[in-house]
Amino acid sequence: MDLWSAKTQRRYQTMATENSTNKEVRTEILTNMDEQELQTILKEEATMKDSESTEKRNQDPLVGGYETAVSVSIDSLVIDYHPRKNLGDLKSLMGSIKRDGLLEPLLAYEMEDGKVALIDGYRRLAAAKEFGWKEVPCVIWKKMSKRDAAHLSYVKNAERNAFDPIEIAMHLKAMMERFGYSMRDLEIKGYGSAASISNKLKLLEVAAPVQEKIRSGELSMAHGIQIAKLPTQKEQERMAKRVIDEDMTAKRTERQIDRYLSKGKQKDDRPRIQVPDSDIPGVYMKDSRDMSEMPDKAVHLIVTSPPYSVGMEYEKGVTFEEHIEMVQGVLKECGRVLVSGGVMAINVGDIYNFKGREGKSKVSQVELMGHKYQSWLRSHGIFLTDTILWLKPMAAWRKRPDIQYTDVPHTTYTMLPNFEPVYIFRKKGERETPSEEIVLQSKLTKEQWTAWTPAVWKITPVLKAEGHPCPYPEELCMRLIKMFSYEGDTVLDPWLGSGTTVKVARELNRVGIGYEKEPQYKEVIMKKLGTGNVRADFEGVRKLMKEMGLSPGEEQEVKESHEEEKEETVVEHAEGQLVMVAAA
Numbered sequence: 213m214d215l216w217s218a219k220t221q222r223r224y225q226t227m228a229t230e231n232s233t234n235k236e237v238r239t240e241i242l243t244n245m246d247e248q249e250l251q252t253i254l255k256e257e258a259t260m261k262d263s264e265s266t267e268k269r270n271q272d273p274l275v276g277g278y279e280t281a282v283s284v285s286i287d288s289l290v291i292d293y294h295p296r297k298n299l300g301d302l303k304s305l306m307g308s309i310k311r312d313g314l315l316e317p318l319l320a321y322e323m324e325d326g327k328v329a330l331i332d333g334y335r336r337l338a339a340a341k342e343f344g345w346k347e348v349p350c351v352i353w354k355k356m357s358k359r360d361a362a363h364l365s366y367v368k369n370a371e372r373n374a375f376d377p378i379e380i381a382m383h384l385k386a387m388m389e390r391f392g393y394s395m396r397d398l399e400i401k402g403y404g405s406a407a408s409i410s411n412k413l414k415l416l417e418v419a420a421p422v423q424e425k426i427r428s429g430e431l432s433m434a435h436g437i438q439i440a441k442l443p444t445q446k447e448q449e450r451m452a453k454r455v456i457d458e459d460m461t462a463k464r465t466e467r468q469i470d471r472y473l474s475k476g477k478q479k480d481d482r483p484r485i486q487v488p489d490s491d492i493p494g495v496y497m498k499d500s501r502d503m504s505e506m507p508d509k510a511v512h513l514i515v516t517s518p519p520y521s522v523g524m525e526y527e528k529g530v531t532f533e534e535h536i537e538m539v540q541g542v543l544k545e546c547g548r549v550l551v552s553g554g555v556m557a558i559n560v561g562d563i564y565n566f567k568g569r570e571g572k573s574k575v576s577q578v579e580l581m582g583h584k585y586q587s588w589l590r591s592h593g594i595f596l597t598d599t600i601l602w603l604k605p606m607a608a609w610r611k612r613p614d615i616q617y618t619d620v621p622h623t624t625y626t627m628l629p630n631f632e633p634v635y636i637f638r639k640k641g642e643r644e645t646p647s648e649e650i651v652l653q654s655k656l657t658k659e660q661w662t663a664w665t666p667a668v669w670k671i672t673p674v675l676k677a678e679g680h681p682c683p684y685p686e687e688l689c690m691r692l693i694k695m696f697s698y699e700g701d702t703v704l705d706p707w708l709g710s711g712t713t714v715k716v717a718r719e720l721n722r723v724g725i726g727y728e729k730e731p732q733y734k735e736v737i738m739k740k741l742g743t744g745n746v747r748a749d750f751e752g753v754r755k756l757m758k759e760m761g762l763s764p765g766e767e768q769e770v771k772e773s774h775e776e777e778k779e780e781t782v783v784e785h786a787e788g789q790l791v792m793v794a795a796a
């Protein structure tokens with residue numbers, strides 16, 4: 213629908229006829245007017261209420277009465293410069309044009325080459341194009357320089373709709389670089405003080421994704437100016453995220469960034485422990501009561517789950533007394549290797565159906581374990597500071613076919629322990645803080661903080677464990693590592709099991725170290741970590757040959773070459789597959 217010709221054109225024609233006597237006078241005065249006067253008039257026009265405008269129009273031949281508006285072909289209008297980069301909600305403008313017609317003509321000027329360039333009406337022009345109009349009403353000024361037109365374009369647009377901070381910065385840049393304005397010129401023209409102009413220009417130094425957040429209003433101009441102080445795109449993006457996540461004020465952002473910059477971009481040069489060679493780097497298949505591979509105070513965080521003394525396959529034949537002795541021995545080593553201020557997160561359940569230390573008691577009871585760990589660790593200067601309740605949403609009686617509703621006499625009901633505690637201990641003293649960069653990198657997001665600080669964690673347990681009877685879920689481990697360590701820290705699990713802690717620690721850019729005494733879990737760990745070699749004895753080769761389906765003749769050949777050449781054969785896990793490769 214051509215609303216210009218159908219509705220609006222009629223309106224302008226009427227106005228032009230009404231004011232025809234003033235036409236020449238106005239055109240002449242407008243084109244020769246100095247810029248300040250021109251602006252005053254434009255401002256008045258824009259702010260006048262309809263009634264005032266009509267009244268004034270009748271009294272003052274210079275104001276209102278768009279008698280100078282002419283129909284201009286849309287295709288002939290040039291956009292040489294326009295400060296509005298964002299068209300905004302064009303639909304609502306189109307709706308209003310549909311309803312009321314185009315209430316105000318576009319504003320343009322004649323360039324030196326005779327082409328007509330738009331000053332004001334970028335969005336109206338876009339709407340007209342959407343409607344498929346061929347022409348638009350336009351007031352055209354002659355004798356206007358490009359630099360004046362650029363400024364006027366900004367003033368006119370700013371009157372109608374505020375620019376976003378990035379548009380302002382881009383305009384200031386264009387004014388200086390393209391149109392030759394000095395800082396002083398801009399001050400005189402009302403763009404603010406030199407300092408504020410320089411600050412606004414800094415917004416153009418921030419990374420594009422951060423600029424987008426300023427545009428969308430997620431970050432203010434003041435935030436952007438602070439973030440621009442950060443030298444790299446990565447640092448800027450990280451800080452922007454943090455500002456949004458933590459709802460930081462501009463003042464707080466400034467303090468954080470200044471502190472960060474004053475500390476300097478220190479490299480993360482904390483002493484690293486050398487991980488001695490082992491078949492699986494960083495994993496020791498041995499009893500962790502002796503962790504002599506680890507120097508004192510070399511570990512920043514311990515995340516672990518010990519045996520519970522509940523008759524699992526790896527604790528067969530171990531009495532409760534022996535179990536306690538083993539745990540105490542491992543905790544002592546943990547106390548030695550943990551840094552001051554370091555955290556030890558222990559997931560340990562209580563013992564249900566406990567039949568006494570000798571296992572002979574007729575009374576079946578619950579043996580609480582947390583307080584035992586608390587008192588053992590206290591003697592190493594490590595104190596209980598928090599508890600987390602890991603809630604297992606999948607637990608249900610139907611998973612215990614040995615216990616039937618019909619078999620349970622009233623009042624003898626027992627509870628289904630669908631939770632396990634995770635105890636958070638801290639070693640006394642203060643731990644070293646890494647560089648600000650690492651601190652920023654490691655900090656929880658606001659969402660994580662909100663979700664993880666309430667102490668009940670609902671996490672689905674591992675439902676189908678492969679190769680180990682009771683791995684804990686990676687999610688549990690991930691939260692603990694993210695909450696209680698920095699990137700680059702060393703994380704230890706002295707009861708490694710299937711290797712979960714080391715896997716997750718490495719995925720989170722930490723150094724993962726583990727101890728596991730049962731050799732049968734070596735392959736499980738290798739598979740989980742996706743790395744490491746096992747030097748195979750001939751049993752390993754035999755197993756491999758079986759898997760490969762070699763004929764007895766081929767098998768003999770491999771056996772001979774293995775024995776005669778004393779060739780070291782290495783079985784590697786390559787993408788989860790067992791493959792045989794020649795030893796290096």
Ligand SMILES: C[S@@+](CC[C@H](N)C(=O)[O-])C[C@H]1O[C@@H](n2cnc3c(N)ncnc32)[C@H](O)[C@@H]1O
Nearest residue numbers: 499500519526683684707709710712728729730
């Ligand atoms: C509860 S499981 C750990 C499961 C582990 N969190 C996972 O996700 O796979 C405890 C593990 O500690 C191991 N273990 C028991 N005593 C040990 C010791 N003294 N030194 C090293 N490992 C030990 C057991 O063989 C078992 O694999």
